[in-house]
Amino acid sequence: MFFLRYLDVCLVLATAPFVLVGGLPTFGYAIAAAAWLLTRAGNVYLMERVRRVADPKLRAGLQVAAMMSRLWLIAAAVIVARVAGSKDDGIMAAALVLAAFTVYFAMSFFTRGGELTPRSPARGRPSPS
DSSP: OHHHHTHHHHHHHHHHHHHHHHTOOHHHHHHHHHHHHHHHHHHHHHHHHHHTOOOHHHHHHHHHHHHHHHHHHHHHHHHHHHHHSOHHHHHHHHHHHHHHHHHHHHHHHHHOTTOSSOOOOOOSSOOOO
16 A cells, blocks of 8 residues: 555656656756655645644645645746756656656545545444434
8 A cells, every 4th residue: 555655756766767768858857856756745744744633624724735835836846947957858847747646646546645534434324413
């Protein structure tokens, strides 16, 4: 289960040799990989903190803030790769982030990483109260 939960991180790290050997834009890869790994680690940390919050409104607000900040940081990394590097670096950064997000999103359905409380199996009939 641990491997599936971090399959996106494995994808980002496993792509490095192919980028280096294939002569692909390394600057764009480095910026995108660093941004993805840092925001992924930050997201794991924040979700652990969110699990400890009792107030549902505060919990929801923290989750939205974590998601939006991660989105903005990743978008900024792609823009930085394009502006500081070249057009190819920007495309490389966007492609890496898109691939990593696709894997992260798909695996979140299997690992239930976004679920805050475990579901208890339904037994019997629902109570009337």
